[in-house]
Amino acid sequence: MNTIEPTVPTWATSRSRVARRYLIPLTASVLIVLFGFALLDWISYEYAYLAIYTILQYVVLATAWNILGGYAGYVNFGVAGFFALGIYTSVVNYKTLQLPLPVIIIIAGIVAGIVGLGMGYLTLRLRGVFFSIATLAFAVVLNTVFNNWHFVGGARGVPVLRPDAPLFFGTYPRYLFGVLLVLAVAAVLIARAVEYSWLGRGLAAIRDDELAAECSGVPALRLKLMATTISGALMGMAGAPFPYYITYIDPASAFSLTIAVNTVAMPVIGGMTTWIGPVIGAVMLGSLQQITTVTISSALSLMLVGVLLVVFVALAPRGIVGVVKTLRERWA
Amino acid sequence: MVNPELLFNALLTGLFLGGFYAAVSVGITIAFGMLDIVNIAHPAFIMLGAFVEFYLNSNFGIDPLLASLIAIPPAFLVGRLLYKIYYYAFERHGEESLQGLAFFFGILFIVEVGLLLVFGVDYRFVEADYIRKTIEFGYISLPLRLVVPMIVGLAMVAAIYFFTSRTFLGRAILAVSQDPGALRFVGGNPMRVKEIAFGLSIATAVVAGALLIIIQPVEPSLGREYIGRVFAICVLGGMTSLGGTVLASIIVGITEALTTTFGGPSWAPAVAFGLLIFALVVRPQGIFGR
Numbered sequence: 001m002n003t004i005e006p007t008v009p010t011w012a013t014s015r016s017r018v019a020r021r022y023l024i025p026l027t028a029s030v031l032i033v034l035f036g037f038a039l040l041d042w043i044s045y046e047y048a049y050l051a052i053y054t055i056l057q058y059v060v061l062a063t064a065w066n067i068l069g070g071y072a073g074y075v076n077f078g079v080a081g082f083f084a085l086g087i088y089t090s091v092v093n094y095k096t097l098q099l100p101l102p103v104i105i106i107i108a109g110i111v112a113g114i115v116g117l118g119m120g121y122l123t124l125r126l127r128g129v130f131f132s133i134a135t136l137a138f139a140v141v142l143n144t145v146f147n148n149w150h151f152v153g154g155a156r157g158v159p160v161l162r163p164d165a166p167l168f169f170g171t172y173p174r175y176l177f178g179v180l181l182v183l184a185v186a187a188v189l190i191a192r193a194v195e196y197s198w199l200g201r202g203l204a205a206i207r208d209d210e211l212a213a214e215c216s217g218v219p220a221l222r223l224k225l226m227a228t229t230i231s232g233a234l235m236g237m238a239g240a241p242f243p244y245y246i247t248y249i250d251p252a253s254a255f256s257l258t259i260a261v262n263t264v265a266m267p268v269i270g271g272m273t274t275w276i277g278p279v280i281g282a283v284m285l286g287s288l289q290q291i292t293t294v295t296i297s298s299a300l301s302l303m304l305v306g307v308l309l310v311v312f313v314a315l316a317p318r319g320i321v322g323v324v325k326t327l328r329e330r331w332a
Numbered sequence: 333m334v335n336p337e338l339l340f341n342a343l344l345t346g347l348f349l350g351g352f353y354a355a356v357s358v359g360i361t362i363a364f365g366m367l368d369i370v371n372i373a374h375p376a377f378i379m380l381g382a383f384v385e386f387y388l389n390s391n392f393g394i395d396p397l398l399a400s401l402i403a404i405p406p407a408f409l410v411g412r413l414l415y416k417i418y419y420y421a422f423e424r425h426g427e428e429s430l431q432g433l434a435f436f437f438g439i440l441f442i443v444e445v446g447l448l449l450v451f452g453v454d455y456r457f458v459e460a461d462y463i464r465k466t467i468e469f470g471y472i473s474l475p476l477r478l479v480v481p482m483i484v485g486l487a488m489v490a491a492i493y494f495f496t497s498r499t500f501l502g503r504a505i506l507a508v509s510q511d512p513g514a515l516r517f518v519g520g521n522p523m524r525v526k527e528i529a530f531g532l533s534i535a536t537a538v539v540a541g542a543l544l545i546i547i548q549p550v551e552p553s554l555g556r557e558y559i560g561r562v563f564a565i566c567v568l569g570g571m572t573s574l575g576g577t578v579l580a581s582i583i584v585g586i587t588e589a590l591t592t593t594f595g596g597p598s599w600a601p602a603v604a605f606g607l608l609i610f611a612l613v614v615r616p617q618g619i620f621g622r
Binding site: 069073075077122123126128129130132133134136137138140141143144145147148155257261264265268299300302303305306307309310313314315317 | 370372417421422429430431433434435437438439441442444445446448449553556557559560563564567596598599601602604605606608609612613
């Protein structure tokens with residue numbers, strides 16, 4: 001027997017959906033940024049800003065990686081390559097035009113996005129494994145290029161002087177913190193929007209079974225290309241402020257394996273299928289690393305990341321989000 | 333005009349390097365080509381082998397090649413153990429692609445940082461009589477530190493070739509690479525065969541490590557340069573073919589030697605990766621693949 005569902009006026013459902021999807025997260029984001037800026041008055045210890053900077057940088061990187069890696073299941077090992085593209089776009093700007101930081105972040109995003117699109121176009125038609133290997137190769141090719149490009153310092157590196165910070169922030173570490181806070185919130189909003197849109201649903205279908213998805217009319221290649229472009233652009237944007245943070249750029253620091261491993265480990269540990277996972281992973285792992293680097297040693301803190309990555313991927317492949325979900329279901 | 337003497341020596345160096353690269357990549361041809369296990373940690377195990385041989389050489393004066401023979405049995409066991417973990421955690425659930433990659437990425441990182449913690453960032457080298465000797469014929473020079481690795485490397489690949497084509501177990505490995513279901517059907521246990529093959533793959537890594545430390549001083553992060561190289565060679569060689577691996581190794585070796593001689597050594601690392609991307613785009617089934 002057919003039952004007729006009580007009809008709800010479409011405007012009502014759509015309005016609550018709009019609120020849930022866009023208004024609440026937007027309001028929350030604005031509040032987070034305002035709260036962060038309010039902190040500027042309380043914390044006078046400059047090192048704290050740089051510590052938080054690192055964590056926020058990993059929020060951006062992990063979120064960006066997850067758009068392709070978590071949503072579509074394509075593992076990108078070339079994070080350092082995209083990050084370094086942003087870094088060197090910024091270095092070129094430093095040596096020539098000296099445009100302000102927010103402008104150069106956007107340019108870095110465009111550069112890295114275009115490179116991501118080109119790379120995806122070359123390799124995304126292949127099996128996922130080949131894509132992963134090609135991304136590794138991509139990072140090493142870029143590393144070699146920057147090693148030989150003397151204008152941006154070559155293998156020796158180039159010192160970067162911090163310009164004066166805008167008046168509102170006072171000191172440069174505070175300014176970097178503010179910029180990264182906005183960038184991190186924007187990255188998470190983008191990832192969330194992707195996840196809930198047709199793009200995210202298509203990517204999830206690709207992750208589950210690419211062949212079946214394509215047979216049901218999902219334009220797999222196009223969606224993967226979009227994800228690679230967005231993901232690469234965000235990684236490049238995370239790299240642009242980095243020269244001003246570390247003040248000396250050489251290929252070894254721009255292409256460090258630590259960045260690649262952290263960026264892969266954070267979403268895996270946090271949980272890859274939803275936007276909150278990489279944020280949880282980045283904040284937890286980032287803080288843990290800050291603490292162990294200061295109290296024990298930096299090599300040991302790296303070891304910890306590797307071990308956590310292996311343990312989580314083997315025992316809890318759905319990450320912290322998955323563990324919490326399972327526990328909740330068991331108690332409910 | 334290109335100096336013919338320089339060109340000839342570059343080609344010769346490339347040939348020697350090719351023999352060594354064959355030893356480095358044969359483990360990937362087994363693990364990735366035949367078993368479909370994307371072991372990106374393979375170069376890290378090569379570094380681990382190199383440092384084990386450095387330790388045995390500097391503390392007990394054992395020849396690096398002899399030291400690699402000593403290291404083979406433990407490496408074989410480590411490989412089998414690693415495959416067991418991989419099988420129970422991923423392959424059994426059919427989740428090997430994404431999670432397996434992240435798993436081996438973590439292993440790579442753990443091995444590298446472990447070596448860093450134990451041996452530090454200094455370059456390490458081994459002592460043996462033949463390392464400093466060079467045989468000269470007119471203007472052709474044959475440095476033994478390159479000739480010996482080439483001979484040992486090619487001998488190892490030949491031994492694996494005969495193992496896989498002539499012995500029952502070796503043929504079982506080829507069978508599992510073609511159709512694990514069929515192997516099960518005729519009474520074989522694919523998991524056990526793969527476990528042994530993966531052990532073999534890691535065992536080749538410690539031998540390659542000995543060859544590497546004979547050729548040049550090593551430090552823990554050197555392995556990263558080899559990640560792209562080994563996969564480039566494996567893909568170029570047609571994934572499962574051992575003969576293809578040797579030919580692809582020589583191609584990569586010669587291209588790198590020519591780049592080093594005429595373009596400068598700082599460009600050499602990009603060669604293999606360039607070849608790899610080129611191969612993936614133009615001919616993903618490899619030069620010698622079907």
